[in-house]
Amino acid sequence: xxxxxxxxxxxxxxxxxxxxxxxxxxxxxxxxxxxxxxxxxxxxxxxxxxxxxxxxxxxxxxxxxxxxxxxxxxxxxxxxxxxxxxxxxxxxxxxxxxxxxxxxxxxxxxxxxxxxxxxxxxxxxxxxxxxxxxxxxxxxxxxxxxxxxxxxxxxxxxxxxxxxxxxxxxxxxxxxxxxxxxxxxxxxxxxxxxxxxxxxxxxxxxxxxxxxxxxxxxxxxxxxxxxxxxxxxxxxxxxxxxxxxxxx
Amino acid sequence: xxxxxxxxxxxxxxxxxxxxxxxxxxxxxxxxxxxxxxxxxxxxxxxxxxxxxxxxxxxxxxxxxxxxxxxxxxxxxxxxxxxxxxxxxxxxxxxxxxxxxxxxxxxxxxxxxxxxxxxxxxxxxxxxxxxxxxxxxxxxxxxxxxxxxxxxxxxxxxxxxxxxxxxxxxxxxxxxxxxxxxxxxxxxxxxxxxxxxxxxxxxxxxxxxxxxxxxxxxxxx
Numbered sequence: 001x002x003x004x005x006x007x008x009x010x011x012x013x014x015x016x017x018x019x020x021x022x023x024x025x026x027x028x029x030x031x032x033x034x035x036x037x038x039x040x041x042x043x044x045x046x047x048x049x050x051x052x053x054x055x056x057x058x059x060x061x062x063x064x065x066x067x068x069x070x071x072x073x074x075x076x077x078x079x080x081x082x083x084x085x086x087x088x089x090x091x092x093x094x095x096x097x098x099x100x101x102x103x104x105x106x107x108x109x110x111x112x113x114x115x116x117x118x119x120x121x122x123x124x125x126x127x128x129x130x131x132x133x134x135x136x137x138x139x140x141x142x143x144x145x146x147x148x149x150x151x152x153x154x155x156x157x158x159x160x161x162x163x164x165x166x167x168x169x170x171x172x173x174x175x176x177x178x179x180x181x182x183x184x185x186x187x188x189x190x191x192x193x194x195x196x197x198x199x200x201x202x203x204x205x206x207x208x209x210x211x212x213x214x215x216x217x218x219x220x221x222x223x224x225x226x227x228x229x230x231x232x233x234x235x236x237x238x239x240x241x242x243x244x245x246x247x248x
Numbered sequence: 249x250x251x252x253x254x255x256x257x258x259x260x261x262x263x264x265x266x267x268x269x270x271x272x273x274x275x276x277x278x279x280x281x282x283x284x285x286x287x288x289x290x291x292x293x294x295x296x297x298x299x300x301x302x303x304x305x306x307x308x309x310x311x312x313x314x315x316x317x318x319x320x321x322x323x324x325x326x327x328x329x330x331x332x333x334x335x336x337x338x339x340x341x342x343x344x345x346x347x348x349x350x351x352x353x354x355x356x357x358x359x360x361x362x363x364x365x366x367x368x369x370x371x372x373x374x375x376x377x378x379x380x381x382x383x384x385x386x387x388x389x390x391x392x393x394x395x396x397x398x399x400x401x402x403x404x405x406x407x408x409x410x411x412x413x414x415x416x417x418x419x420x421x422x423x424x425x426x427x428x429x430x431x432x433x434x435x436x437x438x439x440x441x442x443x444x445x446x447x448x449x450x451x452x453x454x455x456x457x458x459x460x461x462x463x464x465x466x467x468x469x
Contacts (some may be wrong), residue, residue, distance in 0.1 A: 057372055063434060084378030094373035098391050108377040153373075160377055 005032040007066075008164055008195050009054055009086075014063035016049055016219075023049045023058070025219035031164070031197055036190040038206040038213050038227075039199045042242060045217040047199045051168050054197065055086040068163065076218035084112060087157030091169040093149040095141040101128070101152055102137040105159045113160070120159070133183050147178030151185055164195040171202060203246060207231050213241045256430070258437040263426050264439075268446055272423035274347060274415060282351025282408075283401065289356030294363060304356070311353035317414050320346040323416055343418045358400045364395035367378055395465060402458035406451050413447075423447065436457040 001133060009031040023046045031037055031054075037048045052058040054065060056072050065072045067082050096104050098114055105127060106120040115123075128134045131151040133144075141149055150170060154243035157165060167186060171179045184206050190196045190209045204212055206227065211232040215223040215238070223236040232248075234240050254324040257264070311319070323346035328334050334342075366389050384418035416424030423443055430439040 055376055080378045082378075082382055083376060086376070088373075088376035090369060090373065092367075092369050092464060094369040096388060097372065098395065108374075108379050111383050111387065112378055112380065157377065191346070218376070 001141070005035075007031070008033045009197075010051075010066040010069060011053070012064040012066070014050065014053055015061045015210075016046075016053060016058060017061045018055070020064070022220055023055070026063070027214065027216070027221055029197065029214065029221060029224075032195050033163075034195055036196045036209055036211045037198070038210040039197065039216055040201070040206055040213060040242075041216040041222075046219040047214075047216040051166050051197060051199050051215060055083050055088060055168055080112065084108075084160045085163045087151050087160060087165040088166045089150070089157060089165065089170050091172050093147050093153045093173070095144075095152050095156070097141050100138055100140055101133065104117075104141065105156045108156075109112035109159050123153070124159060127158055131155055132181075145178060146174045147181045150178075150182045154182075154185055154189070158189075164197065165189065167196065167198040167200070169199050169201065171200070171220060189236070201246070203231070211219055215242065215245065216248070217242070251435070252404070252440060253438045253441050257442050260426075260430060260435075260439075261318060261407065263349055263429060264423070264442060264446060266421065267426040267443075268450070269424040270425070271388065271409055271412050272450075274344065274412045274420065274422055275405060277344065278347035278351045278412070279355065279401070279405045279408050281348045282302065283355045283359075285352035286357075287359050289352055290359035290363060293356065293360050308353045308356055311350055312357075316346065316350050316411055317417070319350055320418060339418060340420055343394065343415050343417030343420055346374065347408070347415065350411070351404065354407075356406055358397050358404060359393070362397035362400075363389060365396050366392050399458050399462045402454065402461060406454050406458070409450060409454070410447060 007030045011027055013030050014024050014027040015022070025046075027046075027050055034206065039051065041047045049058055049122075053060050055059065056065065056074050059074050060180075067086065070078070070082060072079060072082055078187065096107070099107060102121060102124055105124040106117065107122070109115045109120045110117060125134065125137065131154065133148060133151060136144060136148065136152075142151055144152065154165075154170075170180050170186065174182060179202070186196065186198065187209050189206075194208075198206070198209075208227075210227045213219050213225060213227050215230070215234075215236065217238050223230065223234060223239045228240075234243055253258075269304075286371060289304050289307060292300045293308070295301050295304075311396060320343050323342040324339055327342050327345070328339070347375050368391070371384060372389055374388045375381075379388070412422050413424035416428065419428070423446060427456070461465055
């Protein structure tokens, strides 16, 4: 990484409580433009909550999220504008079942960015081609496999021309033979220079695509580093323990 | 015993037909306007504003927790008394108003259930794309919710067809009112069986239409 890195998303002292449960216990991190960051850690350790705080799907109990220099605020109407620049892909795909594949992609650009339909559909076709779904444009999502749904969800987010993509365990709900296709799409995206933050359990993938790996446990970043150091020479005892459990 | 059921039906069928049309019409008006009002009630109920949601809750509880007949009597006697300008308005409208309000409470709960049945992930996906709250509701949540609640709305219409029979008490021309008309001709028991038969046929036909609709909706899932 060069010295003149531009911060894209910054969190300052992020805390999140659900009732009595402290899920995030003060996370201050910066994601730089063009960086691919994977987040790993045990279930319930706070990694998904951290990711969901980055676009305020989860409202932090305290602390700040700064995106492209703006403090995100749930009560501000600007939040929608900022969210348009922060794509998100979910574990459960969350494609819109009542809309065709094409409409899933074009509905938000047309409604919120006032892009005309012809233009939006042209862009959607390019995106569908990119992920090998060009012949599914007029189908409804119920005709798609899990892997196809997830690829649709990815291009639906890309259609908004985001500056960063957040992935929340994008392959955890997939049948094993579907995982590779989705990971390849994400890898291609990462290699194209898109800033990505990826919560994943796919260690091999994390090692391969990341510029940086974060290990989140008990609501804090316990270790952070480049993938080679991180996987081959972890420092924190919890990281060592976790990697020993999950690496085969 | 007098005339047979068939004889009465053949002689007076236009009266029953007119009654049936009245019933279907009043039920439709009640459910249609009740749905619009019910949507409002549902939105209030789901509102984050505690005051608004409590108002909606009380509204629903009162209307569902008291008999429709009582509501009709109150509308019939109390409204013209409390608001003197309405003295010259046909009482039909007050009785109809009671039907609409009553229906709105039930439909409001159906709509609320429909909205709640939509997975949270759908809303999260829409909001993460930067969709406004309004567009998320109108383009993502409601279209799916309406599809889910169509059968329940159909059943509400069927229930309302039976409920409107109470309106005959206030001389609204619907199916049950034909009993009063024919009682004046000393026909007491035959019309009751005819009326019951017509209600039964109509509700059975509509019920099978609703289950057909349910099946078709399930196919496209």
